[in-house]
Amino acid sequence: MQLDDLYRRVIMDHYKNPRNKGKFEDEGVTIDLNNPTCGDKISLQLQLEQGIVKNARYTGDGCSISMSSASMMTEAVKGKTLPQALELAERFSALMKGEEVEFGEYEDIEALSGVNKFPARIKCATLAWNALRKGIEREAH
Numbered sequence: 473m474q475l476d477d478l479y480r481r482v483i484m485d486h487y488k489n490p491r492n493k494g495k496f497e498d499e500g501v502t503i504d505l506n507n508p509t510c511g512d513k514i515s516l517q518l519q520l521e522q523g524i525v526k527n528a529r530y531t532g533d534g535c536s537i538s539m540s541s542a543s544m545m546t547e548a549v550k551g552k553t554l555p556q557a558l559e560l561a562e563r564f565s566a567l568m569k570g571e572e573v574e575f576g577e578y579e580d581i582e583a584l585s586g587v588n589k590f591p592a593r594i595k596c597a598t599l600a601w602n603a604l605r606k607g608i609e610r611e612a613h
Contacts (some may be wrong), residue, residue: 482583486540491547492529500527501611503603507595512538516546516603520611525549525557530603535596541584542600548578554608561601568594 500519506512512534519527528546532539545564549557564581567573570588575581587597 476586479583479586482580483536483540486543486580487536490539490543492527492543493531494529495531496527496529501607503607503610505599505603505606507534507538507599509592509595510535512596512599514538514542514599514603516542516600516607518549518604518607520554523554525552525554528604530600534599535593537584537587537593538596538599541597544578544581544584545600545604548575548581549604554611557604558608561605564601565598568598 495515496517496519498519500517503516503518505514505516512532514530514532514534517529518525528549530542530546532542545560548560552560560575560578563573563575564584567582567585568588573582573585584597587593
């Protein structure tokens with residue numbers, strides 16, 4: 473099996489079997505973003521406690537890349553401090569620029585590395601990560 477095929481399978485697995493999809497009963501930080509270019513939409517909810525992302529969930533409509541990226545991101549940031557979550561977002565940005573980046577235990581994220589070959593799709597992949605940044609920035613102020 474080629475790496476591209478494996479990556480495609482990982483992306484489709486997160487799309488068809490999303491992790492952390494849904495809403496919290498009790499309020500947390502909610503960030504709504506959309507990509508007007510393609511119509512992807514996300515509503516990200518973060519439950520923060522003493523500077524740590526206790527939980528993350530999302531709802532949205534979009535392509536397999538944007539929804540898979542949201543699924544992967546919500547998995548990766550749970551239990552992270554806000555600076556650690558921001559650092560993950562920075563590493564993801566570097567990945568989208570074609571840089572070699574490792575995500576350690578969150579290697580599923582690396583499946584999105586091929587997106588950088590399709591500039592129009594980068595906004596799809598970064599939508600959830602931009603929502604994360606916006607939520608953390610809102611909390612910091």
